[in-house]
Amino acid sequence: MRARRVFRVGERALLVELASGTETEAFHAELLRRRAHGALPAVREIVPAARTVLLDGVDAPDLLAGQLREWTIPPLLARVERAIDVPVRYDGPDLAEVAALWGVSVETAVRIHSAAEFRVAFCGFAPGFGYLTGLAEQYQVPRRTTPRTAVPAGSVALAGPYTGVYPRSSPGGWQLIGSTDAVLWDTSREPAALLTPGARVRFVVESR
Amino acid sequence: MTDRAVAVVRAGALTTVQDLGRTGHAHLGVPRSGALDPGAARLVNRLVGNPEGAAVLETTVDGCAVRPRCAVTVAVGGAPCSVTVDGRPAAWGTAVRVGPGALLEVGAAVRGLRSYVGFGGGVAVDPVLGSRSTDLLSGLGPAPLAVGVVLPLGEEPSARGAVDSPPWPGPPDELVLRVRLGPRDDWFTGAALQTLATRAYRVSSSSNRIGLRTEGPPLERAVPGELPSEGMVLGAVQVPPDGRPVVFLADHPATGGYPVIAVVREGDLAAAAQAVPGTAVRFVPVR
Structure with a gap:
C-alpha cells in the first residue's frame, strides 16, 4: 500500500493525499472521530474530496503533518446509524441510455441503483451537492458530451463512479436517471445539507 | 421615522x-x-x-x-x-x-x-x-x-470607536504576491516555476470576487491529464488549461480540479482585491 502523502498548502493548511477513494473516506472518518474525541488540534475546515482531505485553518501545520503521516487508520466500518432514504422516481431522460451502457433493461437498472448502499464521499460543485459512492465499478458512466444548461432541482444523476442529486436547478453534465422531492439544501436546517460527507444513503423507488 | x-x-x-x-x-x-x-x-x-x-x-x-x-x-x-x-x-x-x-x-x-x-x-x-x-x-x-x-440596520452602538486617524495603505502600483509553492507545483515544468517566479503578469479585467485572473506567460504542465477535484484554500493559485494563473479570492469554490501551483499569503490578498485591471503582478516564492 502506498503511503499517504501530506502537502503543505500555504501558511495554514495541509492536503492529505490517499491511494484510493476508500482510503480517503476511511481517513476522513478517522479525522472526524478524533475531532469528536478532542484528539485533533483546532482545524477550521475539514474538506474531503475524491482522493484527498484538506485541513484548513491549522495553527501548527508542520507539527500536525508529521502526526498525520504516522496515524494508523482503521478500515471503514459499516456504520451503525440508519441510512438516509431518498425517495426517487426513476424517470430521468438519460435512464434508458444508462441502462444501455450497463447492458441491462431499464427495470434492471432501476433495481441495481435502488439496491445499492451509498455513502457520501464528499460535497462540492454547489452547496449540498454530494458525491455518493456505492455502485460497483462496472456501472461507471461517462458525463454527457454536451452538458445541459439547466438541470432541474432534485434530479438524481450519475457520472463516473458517483451518484449525485442536484440541490437546485443549475447547468450540469451528469446523466439524469430520476428525480426526488427530498429537500437537499435548506439553510434554516442544521446541517443545511441533507447529504453530508460520511452519511449512508439509500435510493428508494417511489411509485407514481 | x-x-x-x-x-x-x-x-x-x-x-x-x-x-x-x-x-x-x-x-x-x-x-x-x-x-x-x-x-x-x-x-x-x-x-x-x-x-x-x-x-x-x-x-x-x-x-x-x-x-x-x-x-x-x-x-x-x-x-x-x-x-x-x-x-x-x-x-x-x-x-x-x-x-x-x-x-x-x-x-x-x-x-x-x-x-x-x-x-x-x-x-x-x-x-x-x-x-x-x-x-x-x-x-x-x-x-x-x-x-x-x-x-x-442594527441598533447603533452607544460608544464610538477609539480610532481617529487610521493608517490606510493605498493600493500599490505593482501587486507583489508572496507565495508558498505547492501543493501541486510538481505538476508543472521547472521552466513554468521559473516563469511564475520571474515574469510579470497583469491583472485581467475578467477578475471578480471569485478570483483574480491574470494575463501573462502561460505556465506549462509537466503532468498532463486531470486532477481529481480537491479542497481549495483562499489565495490558491490555480492554473486552468490556458496556463494563466488565477488567485482564488473569497467567493472561490470549496473544491476544484485544476492544479494549484502555489498559495498566496493571506496578508497579501487585500492588495489583490484592490488591484485594478492592468496592474502589474509579480509572484514571489517565499518559504
Missing part, C-alpha cells in the same frame, strides 16, 4: 453586503465569502463603534448611494473615493453623522477598486449559515444591491 434602515438609491456596478465570511461549511460545498479587503471592513466598523465582524457594504469601481431612514453614523474606507451627504463633501476614512432622509453618496474609487461603507449597528439582514455575506458563486446571502432595496 424611527425605522432603522437604508434605502438604495444607486446600486453601482456591484455592491454587496459583506462581513468576515461564512467559515466552517466548506465540506458542504459552501464558499467562505466575506469582504475581499477584510482590513478595510474591520476598520470602517471600528470607526462607527461596531464589532469588527458587523456587515458592511462593499462597492466595486463606482461606489453607490443610499438614503438612511434614520440618523446613523457611517464611515467609508477601503478604496479612496469622494463622500458626500446631500451633495456636501464629507470625510472619507472617518466617522460621519448622516441625518434621516439625507443622501449619502459614495463616489467612484480614485485608487483601488472596492470601498467599504460601515453603518452604526451594521447591515442587519438575516444571516445565512452564520454570515450576512453575499456569495456570488453559490448565491447564498442577500442579492447584490439594486435600486429601491431597503436594508435593515
Whole structure:
C-alpha cells in the first residue's frame, strides 16, 4: 500500500493525499472521530474530496503533518446509524441510455441503483451537492458530451463512479436517471445539507 | 421615522453586503465569502463603534448611494473615493453623522477598486449559515444591491470607536504576491516555476470576487491529464488549461480540479482585491 502523502498548502493548511477513494473516506472518518474525541488540534475546515482531505485553518501545520503521516487508520466500518432514504422516481431522460451502457433493461437498472448502499464521499460543485459512492465499478458512466444548461432541482444523476442529486436547478453534465422531492439544501436546517460527507444513503423507488 | 434602515438609491456596478465570511461549511460545498479587503471592513466598523465582524457594504469601481431612514453614523474606507451627504463633501476614512432622509453618496474609487461603507449597528439582514455575506458563486446571502432595496440596520452602538486617524495603505502600483509553492507545483515544468517566479503578469479585467485572473506567460504542465477535484484554500493559485494563473479570492469554490501551483499569503490578498485591471503582478516564492 502506498503511503499517504501530506502537502503543505500555504501558511495554514495541509492536503492529505490517499491511494484510493476508500482510503480517503476511511481517513476522513478517522479525522472526524478524533475531532469528536478532542484528539485533533483546532482545524477550521475539514474538506474531503475524491482522493484527498484538506485541513484548513491549522495553527501548527508542520507539527500536525508529521502526526498525520504516522496515524494508523482503521478500515471503514459499516456504520451503525440508519441510512438516509431518498425517495426517487426513476424517470430521468438519460435512464434508458444508462441502462444501455450497463447492458441491462431499464427495470434492471432501476433495481441495481435502488439496491445499492451509498455513502457520501464528499460535497462540492454547489452547496449540498454530494458525491455518493456505492455502485460497483462496472456501472461507471461517462458525463454527457454536451452538458445541459439547466438541470432541474432534485434530479438524481450519475457520472463516473458517483451518484449525485442536484440541490437546485443549475447547468450540469451528469446523466439524469430520476428525480426526488427530498429537500437537499435548506439553510434554516442544521446541517443545511441533507447529504453530508460520511452519511449512508439509500435510493428508494417511489411509485407514481 | 424611527425605522432603522437604508434605502438604495444607486446600486453601482456591484455592491454587496459583506462581513468576515461564512467559515466552517466548506465540506458542504459552501464558499467562505466575506469582504475581499477584510482590513478595510474591520476598520470602517471600528470607526462607527461596531464589532469588527458587523456587515458592511462593499462597492466595486463606482461606489453607490443610499438614503438612511434614520440618523446613523457611517464611515467609508477601503478604496479612496469622494463622500458626500446631500451633495456636501464629507470625510472619507472617518466617522460621519448622516441625518434621516439625507443622501449619502459614495463616489467612484480614485485608487483601488472596492470601498467599504460601515453603518452604526451594521447591515442587519438575516444571516445565512452564520454570515450576512453575499456569495456570488453559490448565491447564498442577500442579492447584490439594486435600486429601491431597503436594508435593515442594527441598533447603533452607544460608544464610538477609539480610532481617529487610521493608517490606510493605498493600493500599490505593482501587486507583489508572496507565495508558498505547492501543493501541486510538481505538476508543472521547472521552466513554468521559473516563469511564475520571474515574469510579470497583469491583472485581467475578467477578475471578480471569485478570483483574480491574470494575463501573462502561460505556465506549462509537466503532468498532463486531470486532477481529481480537491479542497481549495483562499489565495490558491490555480492554473486552468490556458496556463494563466488565477488567485482564488473569497467567493472561490470549496473544491476544484485544476492544479494549484502555489498559495498566496493571506496578508497579501487585500492588495489583490484592490488591484485594478492592468496592474502589474509579480509572484514571489517565499518559504
